[in-house]
Amino acid sequence: EVQLLESGGGLVQPGGSLRLSCAGSGFTFRTHAMSWVRQAPGKGLEWVSAIGGSGESTYYADSVKARYTISRDNSKNTLYLQINSLRVDDTAVYYCARLPSNVVVPAALLLNDAFDMWGQGTMVTVSS
Amino acid sequence: HSALTQPPSASGTPGQRVTISCSGGRSNIGNHYVYWYQQVPGSAPKLLIYRNYQRPSGVPARFSGSKSGTSASLAISGLRSDDEADFYCAAWDDTLSAWVFGGGTKLTVL
Numbered sequence: 599e600v601q602l603l604e605s606g607g608g609l610v611q612p613g614g615s616l617r618l619s620c621a622g623s624g625f626t627f628r629t630h631a632m633s634w635v636r637q638a639p640g641k642g643l644e645w646v647s648a649i650g651g652s653g654e655s656t657y658y659a660d661s662v663k664a665r666y667t668i669s670r671d672n673s674k675n676t677l678y679l680q681i682n683s684l685r686v687d688d689t690a691v692y693y694c695a696r697l698p699s700n701v702v703v704p705a706a707l708l709l710n711d712a713f714d715m716w717g718q719g720t721m722v723t724v725s726s
Numbered sequence: 727h728s729a730l731t732q733p734p735s736a737s738g739t740p741g742q743r744v745t746i747s748c749s750g751g752r753s754n755i756g757n758h759y760v761y762w763y764q765q766v767p768g769s770a771p772k773l774l775i776y777r778n779y780q781r782p783s784g785v786p787a788r789f790s791g792s793k794s795g796t797s798a799s800l801a802i803s804g805l806r807s808d809d810e811a812d813f814y815c816a817a818w819d820d821t822l823s824a825w826v827f828g829g830g831t832k833l834t835v836l
Contacts, residue, residue: 610748613801633825642728643763643814645825659824693770703823710818712761712825716770 600624602694602713607720613686614724620717628640628652629673631697633713634668634679636690640644646692647679651700684724691719729754729826730815737834743803745833748815750796753798754826758818760798762791765812774813775800777798 599641600705604619623675633648647668648657656668677694688698731749738744744766762775773782775791778798790801802809813827 635825640832643816643827645827648825657823660822688763698776703818710758712759712784712816712818713763713771714761714776716763716772718770 602667602696602715602717604692604694604717605719606721607692609725611723611726612684612724613683614649615680616684616722618681618692618694618720618722619677620679622675622677624697626671627659627698629700631699632662632670632677633695633697633704634677634701635693635713637693637719638690648697648702649677650702655702657702662697676698681722684722686724688722689724691721693717693719697700728829729819729822730817730828732813732828732831734829735832735834737833737836738799738805739805739836740805742805743801746800746802746813746815746833748798748800748828750798750817750826752796752818753795753821754797754819755793755798755813757820760791760793761816762789762798762800763814763816766810767812767813771814791832805835809833810835812816 601623603674604620609619636644653670669678694717696715698711759777763771764774765771778793779791788804812830814830819826
């Protein structure tokens with residue numbers, strides 16, 4: 599069965615750090631770019647970060663740049679998101695999502711895809 | 727303020743056809759594929775339509791997608807009570823170098 603399983607969420611104080619993990623199974627993990635998408639309570643979906651299949655390229659939303667670091671270990675079929683200097687407005691369910699291609703952004707003039715598979719999410723709550 | 731604009735709500739009675747719109751610009755919908763997701767409250771998003779109009783295996787033919795210029799639409803025919811969910815459109819945006827989502831449309835089956 600093709601699956602993404604997130605872990606690592608929890609309750610953290612403002613200013614703290616957290617590392618989220620996402621384990622992929624049932625597909626060839628290294629051939630897919632991967633991403634994190636979050637959803638604050640009662641709000642819509644917000645893209646956070648993405649990484650190419652070999653980990654060579656990374657992208658971040660402006661709202662999280664400098665505090666978030668995405669990485670992957672293809673030997674463990676696992677995607678990570680390191681979140682530092684946590685703020686109350688980081689409170690959200692964090693989903694990992696798979697992209698159909700190995701690259702985050704295709705060559706010029708080619709149409710880009712979005713996410714073809716999602717994990718069940720892990721909740722991050724930032725509160726004192 | 728979302729880069730893609732969706733109506734906040736839609737409704738219909740069982741058996742009816744409803745359409746949800748998604749409006750963007752040349753830098754996103756105009757240049758890239760549109761994806762649609764269905765999210766039942768408390769659950770993860772589920773892929774409904776990919777590459778503007780393609781349906782993944784397991785998604786009923788009652789769900790269809792289309793795209794024209796800088797807008798896209800999701801149509802649901804033969805509405806059922808278990809179609810009640812939030813629906814989101816998404817596309818890559820060249821200007822932002824980011825994926826953008828619509829604000830979501832809450833579908834109610836009356």
